[in-house]
Amino acid sequence: MNSKNIDLNMGFVITDDKFNILYSNNFFKTNICKNNEDILNKKLTVFFQDINVDSDDDLYSVKYRDNSVYYVVHNRLKLQGKDFYVFFFYDFTLGNELEKQIIRLSSQQYLYNEMLNKLKDGIYITDEEGTTTYVNDAFLNLSGLTRDQIIGKTVYDLRRFNILPNSCCAKVIETMAPVSTINNYYKGQRCLVSGSPIFDEKGNLAKTIAVIRDVSELDVLMKNITKEKNQFIKNSEIKNISNKEPFVVINNEKMKNIYTKAKKIANVESTVLILGETGVGKDFIATYIHGISNRSSGKFVKINCSAVPEHLLESEFFGYEEGAFTGAQKGGKKGLFEEANGGVLYLDEIGDMPYTLQVKLLSALNDRMFYRIGGTASVEFNARIIAATNVDLKHLVEEKKFRADLYYRLNVVNFVIPPLRHRKEDIIPLAHQFIEYYNNKYGKNCYFTTNCLEHFLVYDWPGNIRELKNMIERLVLMTDDAFIDTNLFTENLMFNEGVESLSGNNHFMQEAKSLKERIDDYEKEIIETTLASSKNMKEAALRLGIDLSTLVRKKQKYDLTK
Numbered sequence: 001m002n003s004k005n006i007d008l009n010m011g012f013v014i015t016d017d018k019f020n021i022l023y024s025n026n027f028f029k030t031n032i033c034k035n036n037e038d039i040l041n042k043k044l045t046v047f048f049q050d051i052n053v054d055s056d057d058d059l060y061s062v063k064y065r066d067n068s069v070y071y072v073v074h075n076r077l078k079l080q081g082k083d084f085y086v087f088f089f090y091d092f093t094l095g096n097e098l099e100k101q102i103i104r105l106s107s108q109q110y111l112y113n114e115m116l117n118k119l120k121d122g123i124y125i126t127d128e129e130g131t132t133t134y135v136n137d138a139f140l141n142l143s144g145l146t147r148d149q150i151i152g153k154t155v156y157d158l159r160r161f162n163i164l165p166n167s168c169c170a171k172v173i174e175t176m177a178p179v180s181t182i183n184n185y186y187k188g189q190r191c192l193v194s195g196s197p198i199f200d201e202k203g204n205l206a207k208t209i210a211v212i213r214d215v216s217e218l219d220v221l222m223k224n225i226t227k228e229k230n231q232f233i234k235n236s237e238i239k240n241i242s243n244k245e246p247f248v249v250i251n252n253e254k255m256k257n258i259y260t261k262a263k264k265i266a267n268v269e270s271t272v273l274i275l276g277e278t279g280v281g282k283d284f285i286a287t288y289i290h291g292i293s294n295r296s297s298g299k300f301v302k303i304n305c306s307a308v309p310e311h312l313l314e315s316e317f318f319g320y321e322e323g324a325f326t327g328a329q330k331g332g333k334k335g336l337f338e339e340a341n342g343g344v345l346y347l348d349e350i351g352d353m354p355y356t357l358q359v360k361l362l363s364a365l366n367d368r369m370f371y372r373i374g375g376t377a378s379v380e381f382n383a384r385i386i387a388a389t390n391v392d393l394k395h396l397v398e399e400k401k402f403r404a405d406l407y408y409r410l411n412v413v414n415f416v417i418p419p420l421r422h423r424k425e426d427i428i429p430l431a432h433q434f435i436e437y438y439n440n441k442y443g444k445n446c447y448f449t450t451n452c453l454e455h456f457l458v459y460d461w462p463g464n465i466r467e468l469k470n471m472i473e474r475l476v477l478m479t480d481d482a483f484i485d486t487n488l489f490t491e492n493l494m495f496n497e498g499v500e501s502l503s504g505n506n507h508f509m510q511e512a513k514s515l516k517e518r519i520d521d522y523e524k525e526i527i528e529t530t531l532a533s534s535k536n537m538k539e540a541a542l543r544l545g546i547d548l549s550t551l552v553r554k555k556q557k558y559d560l561t562k
């Protein structure tokens, strides 16, 4: 008989009627006899003296010669007229060990349970299919639910029945990645829920675990800190305005050059003309120049030439004397030119200034003096002029809508601010600055998913930095979760007011161009985007799968600055 055929977790022996061993299985040889001694044809009673085939007990204990105890059952068989015995030997010490292990495990589980119940944070665990397997006491306190309502139920059912409408574990299973959400619980607590998948050694999802932290108190604290901080900034800005540089976010080389040039000309008296699309930061750079100049203790007076009715512009600019016209204020009124004396006069939308007023402005600039309406005494003019426009001023000059002499008088130092789509390196740093600002303002903890940031880089931003800033404020307010993803971004593009004819996705697309041009545009876009999100050229080349030298060549071809 082949011993390999009978592979049991117990000893198995066949003897003849004189207890001579005819067969024993491996378990008997290795676990019970524990040596290589040849036991065939030896008497079983030599090893177990207590063997008693006449015993009435089905199962009785016997001692091996080393005194270890086994339990034995036997059967008598008759084969071809001969008697045989079959013995089964059980080792119950194994069972005891198992029992001890079970006791140890359950006491460990009890301890873990106790420990998890002592935590202030809620814990929620599901299996790989989303069935709730564990929740601690803190979770029950936060949610107001009972274990009966949730254990054994799937997070999908709980979500469907609005018991856990914003289930983080459901999102973890759907994305197979860590997810954070901000959930409001029944007493109005705001909780930061951080969910994570747990994978087994083969990489399959085994469980999900979510930690739920009540951040209501933190929120209040953050709001107070932000309030105090803003108060501090406000006060210190007023006091230190002359020696504190405003915080500027710039990464793009052209922009860096613009700000370097702004520093250089901050303290000279020449007029400045700032050109650029709407929302690129023309006001921002004008206030920057004022803030770092030696005129910073004087006022920064801004006037939007297109917003003031034409018949009021002259009096707004130059002021008037008492009785200059019907309805004139008693004692007369200072104009903005006087208000800005010693500081900066910022003329926004200069392209919209009426032609007649352009003459007066030019003479005030040339003569460094002007007259109030109805006045005879000249007023000294000592403001620095910074003008800005988003229209093509040169074109207006050609069309005779803007005086050439004024244009050249204003255009002593000029800045042309590139649109955001041509300085993609600035998009992500600006987005981070704005989200931090709005997180503080609204007491939130939102962040962008990587994919969302990638879409920021591909989008054209026709409304430039202003559009980016407004968009981020809206996203922070709209999101139910801690993260802001691409879907929310593209949904919100539809509601983008203030940007002409913006039908969302159009700005992700190309105009009608030849195939070669479109491929080039696409290549440029990809390289620009990758450069913007890479630490250096080497990393960008690696991510693009091209040689460093090819990347350098393409960068030159597309005139990319970063």
Ligand SMILES: Nc1ncnc2c1ncn2[C@@H]1O[C@H](COP(=O)(O)OP(=O)(O)OP(=O)(O)O)[C@@H](O)[C@H]1O
Binding pocket: 247, 248, 249, 250, 276, 277, 278, 279, 280, 281, 282, 283, 284, 285, 348, 389, 390, 430, 465, 466, 469
């Ligand atoms: N470098 C920058 N860093 C941080 N914020 C900026 C920067 N440039 C502009 N901003 C912000 O972007 C928004 C739009 O900027 P700004 O009003 O200066 O644009 P603009 O070109 O003057 O627009 P418009 O042509 O409509 O007057 C503002 O909220 C401003 O604070």
